[in-house]
Amino acid sequence: MPVLERGGAQVWQRRTMGERLVRWIGWLIGLVVFAVCWQKISESTTWFFVWDAPRIAGDIWDRATPPKWEYIARLGRPIWDTLNIATLGTMISLCLAVPVAFLAARNTTPSALFVRPVALLIIVATRSINSLIWALLLIAIIGPGVFAGVVAIAIRSIGFCAKLLYEAIEEIDATQVEAISATGASRWQVMAYGIVPQILPAFAGIAVFRWDINIRESTVLGLVGAGGIGLQLSSSLNVLAWPQVSLILLVILAAVVISEWVSAKVRGAII
Amino acid sequence: MSHRELDDMLGTAWRKPPLVRRAWLRWTLLLGFAVYLVAAFATIDVDWGRVYEGLDRGWAFVMSFTRPDFVSRWSDIWSGLLESIVMTVAASVVGIAISIPIGLGAARNIAPLPVYVICRGLVAISRALQEIIVAILLVAIFGFGPLAGFLTLSFATIGFLSKLLAEDIEAMDRSQAEAIRASGAKWLQWINYGVQPQVMPRLVGLSMYRIDINFRESAILGLVGAGGIGATLNTAFDRYEYDTAAAILILIIGIVMALEYLSGVIRARVQ
Amino acid sequence: MLRLKNLTKTYRTGDQALKGIGLDVPKGQVLALIGPSGAGKSTLIRCINRLVEPTGGEVWLDDTELTHLGAGALRKARREMGMIFQEYALVERLTVMENVLSGRLGYVGFWRSFLRRFPQSDVDEAFRLLDRVGLLHMADKRADELSGGQRQRVGICRALIQNPKLLLVDEPTASLDPKTSRQIMRLITELCAERGLAAIINIHDVALAQMFVPRVVGLRFGEIVYDGGPNGLTPDKLTEIYGAEDWEATIRKVEDEEEIEAAE
Incomplete structure (x- = not known):
């Protein structure tokens, strides 16, 4: 415990002088970095617009209310597309994520030296890149449309699902697997009887969880042309049809809330 | 199953009991799912000719990862990347700073009811709105540039961190906090001594995780004009400059991996 | 029927779990394997069906040598050996x-x-x-x-539906209360008698072992230090198996059981 002599009296302090110095320097560096960052942002901002922002916001609000309710009739198909992008995308990604997860988990990978790093690379690469970027890429490759959205969501979700799944696989009870191997079961039978039943609840939870996130993400994929309700949002924004924009935002909000509710219900039922 | 005698059961077939016991419900669910799948696939209408044409481009893109071009557009890449990092740092600092009081306010066991309701409402709004939609609105209000991106990320950080922090506080050990209160501490002292030590490790971990997410999100905000590397990436795709795009993606993946590694190290140290 | 010749196992950490075990189990004999924790009981059982790969020595099941079998043949051999686990190891x-x-x-x-x-x-x-x-x-x-x-x-x-010749039983009663433990031991020995099965039962409860089996093998530091009938287990012998300190603990543990008088 650092105790300081000061004028004959012993003063208790939480940290020694050195520690305090390091802390102060740390905070100082942090502050400087933040100041520099703020400086950067400030430089590339037109402050005139910012001071004008309350007026503009009020203006947009005036134009956006009330929402153009009758426009909902034309949103049926986009909503259906959005649902399909999320659902099909999730299903495809799960099909791809399962083998990746088995290759990535320490206890099931065929080769920790060669196969596992590749599987981990797939997981990191697909996870780090946002679905909008995948959509951008896929539109450049296979053209705009719902299909690009499905594939973008599918690829983006592989890493997420595979990561959670391989963590679940690594946590299974090894003696159950041992018991099945001891009966003389083959490799695949050990998988089907020893491992799969143990990870099935985790798998179902991950699937529903990811589906919920994918509903969210698929609502905005249309902004870059990958189908769904975002397409309507984008075109309404382009022509500054604010009443339509506000209606679409309300629909998206409703979709997000409903999907979160469904996912919470289903996960509650599984666990 | 009623208690049956061995003799009755010998020779009878055995089937695994189905997951859904009511037969009609089981078949309705299966049939409904099949009908949905057919309908979903039928409405996707994929232009296979276009996809086939795109395969060459897709292959070209994959190959461009073997020879990414960092050089020819380096100044664009660098300024975009710097802007992303600046936005991430500034938004994380501000977002974390704001989300701590809001997180305290959103914890039912330490906040009075009116404060609780207001903070929870704020958290719910922030979580329901996706970054990209917030960014669109903020760009419309504040004009193009990193300020909109910075505000978007700060807002999203608040929703994410406050909620998890509040849940952590609600789950904390009550007796430790009571002991501090019993010593006659003031409210702030109580938070400082009774609550903070309990939630600090998790707060640090979550903050690191959020910085990671903020960086990933900052990469797409440029698509709607809110600053960052996204704009550069979008341009690269538009011009079919796959080697530049590959270079940007590699940089993003690299930074995300570094951040994940860093957060792992820091989390291990705090706990 | 089962014959172990000079079976050794050295873990990668350098721990020698088994030091040249030789053991013969004739058809239909039930045998208890006792010894302190870490004596290598579990390792020995797992080396027989190769859930743990032995480092050296031979395992003969009738006329097959198991340690050099390929994957397919090993699976066939494993069918002949039923295994029962400490924490049941059912797929829950x-x-x-x-x-x-x-x-x-x-x-x-x-x-x-x-x-x-x-x-x-x-x-x-x-x-x-x-x-x-x-x-x-x-x-x-x-x-x-x-x-x-x-x-x-x-x-x-x-384990029995495998139609095995041999049961490998690893601490079958460790997670059970005393009454259930006896019921389970009785069931195992009865079933072995009905079907003429040989069995190797790992057990750390000496009294329980003495109650149910005709042959006891004591293991210490990976070596066999006792092999004989249950009545030959004198306090001296137990001290040899468990060591002086461990022995005290064992006595206290089984003090209430009436069989301890028979042993002393």
């Missing part, structure tokens, strides 16, 4: 019936087992075994709904 999310039938996996092809379409003879045998251990009415319950003793009975059924 499968039903009792699936757990029992999983003992037939070595005989059934992948798709058949995957679709749960086991041959009727296997299903009948599973019914008979469950009836024998008194769990027929639980057949369609999930394994994690069962109590400890019931789970261990299912574990016994799973």
Whole structure:
């Protein structure tokens, strides 16, 4: 415990002088970095617009209310597309994520030296890149449309699902697997009887969880042309049809809330 | 199953009991799912000719990862990347700073009811709105540039961190906090001594995780004009400059991996 | 029938778990393996069916040498050896019936087992075994709904449906209360007698071992230090097996059991 002599009296302090110095320097560096960052942002901002922002916001609000309710009739198909992008995308990604997860988990990978790093690379690469970027890429490759959205969501979700799944696989009870191997079961039978039943609840939870996130993400994929309700949002924004924009935002909000509710219900039922 | 005698059961077939016991419900669910799948696939209408044409481009893109071009557009890449990092740092600092009081306010066991309701409402709004939609609105209000991106990320950080922090506080050990209160501490002292030590490790971990997410999100905000590397990436795709795009993606993946590694190290140290 | 020759196992950490074990188990003999924790009991059992790869020596099951078998032949050999585990090791999310039938996996092809379409003879045998251990009415319950003793009975059924020549039993009573422990031990020895099975039972409860088996093998630091009848286990012998300090603890543990008088 650092105790300081000061004028004959012993003063208790939480940290020694050195520690305090390091802390102060740390905070100082942090502050400087933040100041520099703020400086950067400030430089590339037109402050005139910012001071004008309350007026503009009020203006947009005036134009956006009330929402153009009758426009909902034309949103049926986009909503259906959005649902399909999320659902099909999730299903495809799960099909791809399962083998990746088995290759990535320490206890099931065929080769920790060669196969596992590749599987981990797939997981990191697909996870780090946002679905909008995948959509951008896929539109450049296979053209705009719902299909690009499905594939973008599918690829983006592989890493997420595979990561959670391989963590679940690594946590299974090894003696159950041992018991099945001891009966003389083959490799695949050990998988089907020893491992799969143990990870099935985790798998179902991950699937529903990811589906919920994918509903969210698929609502905005249309902004870059990958189908769904975002397409309507984008075109309404382009022509500054604010009443339509506000209606679409309300629909998206409703979709997000409903999907979160469904996912919470289903996960509650599984666990 | 009623208690049956061995003799009755010998020779009878055995089937695994189905997951859904009511037969009609089981078949309705299966049939409904099949009908949905057919309908979903039928409405996707994929232009296979276009996809086939795109395969060459897709292959070209994959190959461009073997020879990414960092050089020819380096100044664009660098300024975009710097802007992303600046936005991430500034938004994380501000977002974390704001989300701590809001997180305290959103914890039912330490906040009075009116404060609780207001903070929870704020958290719910922030979580329901996706970054990209917030960014669109903020760009419309504040004009193009990193300020909109910075505000978007700060807002999203608040929703994410406050909620998890509040849940952590609600789950904390009550007796430790009571002991501090019993010593006659003031409210702030109580938070400082009774609550903070309990939630600090998790707060640090979550903050690191959020910085990671903020960086990933900052990469797409440029698509709607809110600053960052996204704009550069979008341009690269538009011009079919796959080697530049590959270079940007590699940089993003690299930074995300570094951040994940860093957060792992820091989390291990705090706990 | 089972013959171990100079069996050794050295773990990668350098720990020598088994130092040249030689052991002969004739057909139909039930044998208890006692010894302190870390003596190598579990390792020995697992080296026989190669859940743990032995480092050296030979394992003969009738006329087959097991340590050099390839994957397919090893699976065939494993069918001959049923195993019963300490923490039951049932697949908890499968039903009792699936757990029992999983003992037939070595005989059934992948798709058949995957679709749960086991041959009727296997299903009948599973019914008979469950009836024998008194769990027929639980057949369609999930394994994690069962109590400890019931789970261990299912574990016994799973081992027996393999139609083995030999049972490898690893601490069958470690997680059970004293009464259930005795019931389980009685069940195992009875079943072995009915079917003429040999068995190696790892057990750390000396009194329980003395109650039920005709032959006891004492293991210490990976070596056999006692091999004989249950009545030959004098305090001196037990001290030799467990060491002076451990022995005190063992006495205290089994003090209440009336069999301890017989040993002293």
